[in-house]
Amino acid sequence: MSKTQCFKIKRGTVYDKAAKEHFELLPKWKNVFSRLSDLLEEEITKMAFSPHILRLDPSEFTKEENKKLFRKDGVLKSNTNKAKNLFKDYQKIIEEEGLSKFEELRHINFIYGVMRMRHQHLESFRTSENDIYYKADFDLEKKTNGLVIPISEIEYEEKYLEELKKKA
Structure with a gap:
């Protein structure tokens, strides 16, 4: 060395x-956790900080309906209306929290x-x-x-x- x-x-x-x-911008992600927890009716404590991809820790899900919305790697699927609507809601949260340009x-x-x-x-x-x-x-x-x-x-x-x- x-x-x-x-x-x-x-x-x-x-x-x-x-x-x-x-x-x-980093502290604003706390609000995203809270709002996603409310949307999914589950406590969300782990996620990727990305305004463009919704990726959560699938091991946190207790509801079957939420498990079906995400792939095994935690990325939100895009093949159902429910998943598409959840992503739109996520994008709205990101916009409202001012995180659209977060990197x-x-x-x-x-x-x-x-x-x-x-x-x-x-x-x-x-x-x-x-x-x-x-x-x-x-x-x-x-x-x-x-x-x-x-x-x-x-x-x-x-x-x-x-x-x-x-x-x-």
Whole structure:
């Protein structure tokens, strides 16, 4: 493993804006869980955070009618009117909650090159201000074309400890 390098997200970049939007929208998914639970008359606690696909954990279903609406992998089927209507209701919930443009952080990271290759190490944490700090054994700044900026390992560790104290 090569020398550890530390970075933080560069504020004001397209990557920073996309990541912050993700974190701002994330809490709204609680309402989606609640509203889907009401629609299905079952407690929903696990789902994919995707505005385009309704994917739930099928092991949570107790009602046969709900089990029939979803494939074994949890994706909503599209071959029945009931399933089509449920998806329309889901899309309406997504729209009303303002989640139409929600993007998973892993997809955002992929788009902007914030990922590791095989045999590379990358770890990160998010601050209370929704900044992201990284520790890697490769040059993440170069890989992202300047979307992150290098910092010292001391700065990384100090920020990490500061965030831990805020959570305690």
